Amino acid sequence: MYKRMLVLRFPPQITDQPLVCTLTREFDLCFNILKAEILPGQEGIMVLEVSGHKKNVTDGLRFLRDVGVKIKSVEQEIRRNDDMCIQCGACTGICPTNALTLDRDTMEVIFDPKQCKGCELCVAVCPVRAMEIRFSKETVLL
């Protein structure tokens, strides 16, 4: 099973179309929506995990791009501002995917964006707002 964690941006003129359902109907894909902010007449943002056969995922994402959806991986949309991070470790206890972990030898907090699911828990818990997520209202934009 091939999986992708994605951030989809829908231009205002297509937010009323059931495009994500088409991924299931026509491309036999499963999806798990983690976040959706879709309002008529405004750009919509959706964070979701898409899974299925790799070719179907590729074809489904091509379909979305062809109708104007902008697609990025979650890891492209999150970063840690290393200048701000004070290595306090608060985020390591809350991150559900081990994208933020503590190296016991160096006591350094390691961030692996490839493991990130975009849940935003680290944004809320970070005392210095070092975690920056483009699709979050809680953070400074990159």
Ligand code: SF4
């Ligand atoms: S957004 Fe969620 S999954 Fe990603 S690093 Fe932060 S806590 Fe971990």
Ligand code: SF4
């Ligand atoms: S909570 Fe913030 S400051 Fe603390 S280790 Fe994590 S990213 Fe760095």
